[in-house]
Amino acid sequence: MPDPFHILIAEDEVLAAMALEDFLSFKGFRVTVAANGVEALERYASERVHALVTDLRMPRMDGQTLIREIRERDAALPVVVMTGYLTQDSDLTHERWKPLEIFSKPVNPRTICNTLNRMLGLPQEV
Amino acid sequence: MAVGLEEFLDTGGFVPHGVCLLWRPDILMLHVASDVLIGLSYFSIPVALTYFVIRRRDVAFGWMALLFALFIIACGTTHFLSIWTLWTPDYVLEGLVKLVTAFASLATAAALWWLMPRLLALPSPRELEASNRALALEVATRREMEARYSSFFNNLGEALFIVQVLPDGDFAYEAINPALARIGGLDPEQLRDRRVRDAVAPELADLVIPRYTACRDSGETIDYEETLDMPAGQRVFHTMLVPVKDAAGRVIQILGSGRDVTERKRLQEEVVQTSKLATLGTLAAGMAHEMSQPLNVIRLWTENTLTRLHENLLDPARAERALKLVIEQTDRMGKLIDHVRTFGRRDGGGMRAFHPAHCVESAVELVRHQYALEDIEIVEHAGLAQLPVTGRPLELEQVILNLFSNARDAIVARRASGEAAGRIMVAVSDDPDRQSVVIQVTDDGGGIDPSVLPQIFDPFFTTKEVGKGSGLGLSIGYGIIDGMGGRIEARNVELESGSRGVRFTITLPSQPVSSSDREFSHA
Ligand SMILES: Nc1ncnc2c1ncn2[C@@H]1O[C@H](COP(=O)(O)OP(=O)(O)O)[C@@H](O)[C@H]1O
Ligand SMILES: [Mg+2]
Numbered sequence: 001m002p003d004p005f006h007i008l009i010a011e012d013e014v015l016a017a018m019a020l021e022d023f024l025s026f027k028g029f030r031v032t033v034a035a036n037g038v039e040a041l042e043r044y045a046s047e048r049v050h051a052l053v054t055d056l057r058m059p060r061m062d063g064q065t066l067i068r069e070i071r072e073r074d075a076a077l078p079v080v081v082m083t084g085y086l087t088q089d090s091d092l093t094h095e096r097w098k099p100l101e102i103f104s105k106p107v108n109p110r111t112i113c114n115t116l117n118r119m120l121g122l123p124q125e126v
Numbered sequence: 127m128a129v130g131l132e133e134f135l136d137t138g139g140f141v142p143h144g145v146c147l148l149w150r151p152d153i154l155m156l157h158v159a160s161d162v163l164i165g166l167s168y169f170s171i172p173v174a175l176t177y178f179v180i181r182r183r184d185v186a187f188g189w190m191a192l193l194f195a196l197f198i199i200a201c202g203t204t205h206f207l208s209i210w211t212l213w214t215p216d217y218v219l220e221g222l223v224k225l226v227t228a229f230a231s232l233a234t235a236a237a238l239w240w241l242m243p244r245l246l247a248l249p250s251p252r253e254l255e256a257s258n259r260a261l262a263l264e265v266a267t268r269r270e271m272e273a274r275y276s277s278f279f280n281n282l283g284e285a286l287f288i289v290q291v292l293p294d295g296d297f298a299y300e301a302i303n304p305a306l307a308r309i310g311g312l313d314p315e316q317l318r319d320r321r322v323r324d325a326v327a328p329e330l331a332d333l334v335i336p337r338y339t340a341c342r343d344s345g346e347t348i349d350y351e352e353t354l355d356m357p358a359g360q361r362v363f364h365t366m367l368v369p370v371k372d373a374a375g376r377v378i379q380i381l382g383s384g385r386d387v388t389e390r391k392r393l394q395e396e397v398v399q400t401s402k403l404a405t406l407g408t409l410a411a412g413m414a415h416e417m418s419q420p421l422n423v424i425r426l427w428t429e430n431t432l433t434r435l436h437e438n439l440l441d442p443a444r445a446e447r448a449l450k451l452v453i454e455q456t457d458r459m460g461k462l463i464d465h466v467r468t469f470g471r472r473d474g475g476g477m478r479a480f481h482p483a484h485c486v487e488s489a490v491e492l493v494r495h496q497y498a499l500e501d502i503e504i505v506e507h508a509g510l511a512q513l514p515v516t517g518r519p520l521e522l523e524q525v526i527l528n529l530f531s532n533a534r535d536a537i538v539a540r541r542a543s544g545e546a547a548g549r550i551m552v553a554v555s556d557d558p559d560r561q562s563v564v565i566q567v568t569d570d571g572g573g574i575d576p577s578v579l580p581q582i583f584d585p586f587f588t589t590k591e592v593g594k595g596s597g598l599g600l601s602i603g604y605g606i607i608d609g610m611g612g613r614i615e616a617r618n619v620e621l622e623s624g625s626r627g628v629r630f631t632i633t634l635p636s637q638p639v640s641s642s643d644r645e646f647s648h649a
Contacts (some may be wrong), residue, residue, distance in 0.1 A: 015455075016426055062499075082422070084417075
């Protein structure tokens with residue numbers, strides 16, 4: 001069995017992060033959780049990460065900044081955004097941030113999982 | 127004696143006067159015609175005079191006119207006797223008539239001189255006319271003034287009334303204007319001169335008599351706001367009572383005016399409500415985020431559980447943990463919903479006793495998470511705060527929330543200029559003398575320009591860009607605190623960390639709370 005894909009979750013809501021971590025681990029991913037953007041960047045710098053799942057509003061460093069920082073390092077890293085509210089003027093829907101998908105909370109973990117599979121070129125589950 | 131008189135009247139020895147005229151018919155005719163004309167004229171004058179005196183009953187010295195009449199009749203008679211004596215030598219009779227005439231003339235002349243000063247004192251027709259004209263002018267002026275004042279009294283929308291202070295100190299209505307009659311459903315005629323207690327409903331009398339008494343006893347103008355039940359519904363009046371005193375300084379009358387401020391009051395409440403809704407609007411965005419969080423947790427945990435259930439990998443302990451988590455999250459949402467609901471509600475209820483610390487806590491709870499996301503920390507400094515205050519808890523919470531949102535705006539602005547900021551400190555404590563409660567909200571957002579500091583409580587004063595600030599927050603907050611009998615002040619402070627900011631201090635008087643309303647509640 002090859003090494004599982006490593007997913008970095010940036011989410012300040014501990015219970016949500018825990019549940020998603022549980023779900024994705026159950027589905028065979030290796031998962032690391034960070035409570036904010038700064039922590040997520042540190043993790044990204046120290047470990048090989050295959051995809052990022054991030055919240056937008058977080059203390060210390062928000063999701064938008066985190067994505068910008070990461071895109072500077074890796075233009076192709078799959079990013080899944082989970083957000084409580086997306087402001088109209090957010091430019092995250094723009095092509096230049098791709099590969100990037102946006103979901104509003106409450107999110108369906110199966111959808112997140114399927115999206116990650118698709119973005120990482122893995123077979124889809126039903 | 128009788129014989130003597132007859133002898134005296136005997137004219138046997140005389141010749142008629144015509145003899146002297148040699149019976150010349152032309153001379154006789156001349157005398158007769160002239161005397162007849164004179165006599166008739168003389169006789170007609172007293173008739174005219176008497177007629178005048180009778181018709182003009184008010185004529186001064188009417189008896190004088192009658193005296194004149196007598197005198198003129200006598201004169202007339204002498205002329206007729208002159209004709210008579212042309213043919214009949216009744217000279218004695220003629221002499222006697224002349225004697226009578228002489229007395230009448232003398233009396234008339236004497237009376238005339240005697241009356242002269244008083245006759246002169248009588249106003250001449252021209253004087254009369256002038257004084258009449260002056261009088262007419264005065265009457266016109268007064269009429270005009272009365273018309274002007276009565277139209278003022280009758281047409282002014284303000285309720286006006288005049289209360290008489292009776293010798294026994296009680297009050298009676300002297301007059302009320304149509305506006306008051308209309309608003310109060312009162313009949314001015316029925317009210318006139320009736321004692322207040324008899325004239326209006328007992329509940330109304332109980333409300334107004336103490337005010338009249340206060341005005342009567344102090345002898346000073348008083349004004350106050352009162353809510354009265356009127357036929358047209360409950361109305362709020364701003365009433366003013368002005369005492370009118372007699373020479374001895376006793377209040378004999380009270381002039382009252384009442385302005386119906388019901389509409390203005392309603393608008394004021396409307397403004398408070400609007401700003402509350404505006405605050406709610408800014409909170410709504412944060413609220414959407416707040417709500418999506420527990421929903422998200424619920425969704426994730428139920429999906430997790432469901433997946434494990436499908437795979438037959440769900441152990442009871444895990445299921446229980448997930449379900450408990452879900453319940454907790456629904457609680458969290460329920461609280462948020464409650465909060466929004468109560469906050470948006472019109473806080474029209476009465477004032478009541480409550481602990482301000484609860485409001486502060488509640489406000490902090492509402493924004494803490496949202497602010498944390500923006501890296502703004504709310505630090506609570508719990509002092510000893512046990513005293514209750516009186517007011518509407520939700521309104522106080524609104525004031526505090528607005529202080530928080532101002533602090534947040536200041537912090538965000540300070541950061542935008544490259545400086546570090548991000549702390550809001552809030553403290554509630556009882557005053558050392560235990561008379562009042564002090565709430566302080568301090569930020570490190572850089573402070574307020576001293577030149578605008580005096581204006582920040584003015585309505586619509588804002589330094590924020592259009593759409594960001596309404597400038598109403600602090601002015602409404604001021605009104606709310608003022609309504610609770612307290613005060614709110616702002617000053618710039620230097621913090622220990624070296625940064626600068628603003629400290630808002632709210633001081634609320636603590637009323638001793640009677641045991642009956644010791645039921646505290648908080649929003
Ligand atoms: N904590 C604060 N720090 C700096 N300035 C403040 C603070 N609180 C209030 N102000 C000033 O007072 C003004 C009036 O405040 P407010 O009445 O709440 O209206 P608004 O917030 O809509 O502008 C603000 O525009 C701002 O200039
Ligand atoms: Mg404000």
